[in-house]
Amino acid sequence: MRRALNGTCPDCGQGKLFQGKIALVDQCEHCGLDIARYNAGDGPATLLIFVYGALIVPLAFVLEVLVAPPLWVHALVWGLVMLAATLVSLRVIKAIIVAKQFEFQTPET
Numbered sequence: 757m758r759r760a761l762n763g764t765c766p767d768c769g770q771g772k773l774f775q776g777k778i779a780l781v782d783q784c785e786h787c788g789l790d791i792a793r794y795n796a797g798d799g800p801a802t803l804l805i806f807v808y809g810a811l812i813v814p815l816a817f818v819l820e821v822l823v824a825p826p827l828w829v830h831a832l833v834w835g836l837v838m839l840a841a842t843l844v845s846l847r848v849i850k851a852i853i854v855a856k857q858f859e860f861q862t863p864e865t
């Protein structure tokens with residue numbers, strides 16, 4: 757879990773797991789682990805859609821009942837909240853899924 761949170765190789769904990777923001781490296785630069793074997797696919801995005809959807813939709817209803825803002829305010833506020841939450845957590849969720857695939861040795865292929 758610590759290695760996933762740091763975005764490092766699930767095997768050695770030294771090499772980088774990501775190249776750029778969310779793209780995985782093909783191979784660990786430190787231990788040579790074939791990280792391309794492990795692919796989270798759409799799992800992180802799907803998980804975040806369910807979690808943030810379950811959190812944000814009720815909040816939007818509460819805002820509508822309490823303040824009743826115009827629809828463009830809902831689109832702006834919740835769009836930005838969803839975008840920020842996704843950008844913050846997508847990398848971590850992806851690293852956790854790859855780490856769990858490594859832990860249980862269940863690569864994509």
Ligand SMILES: [Zn+2]
Binds near residue numbers: 768769
């Ligand atoms: Zn490594």
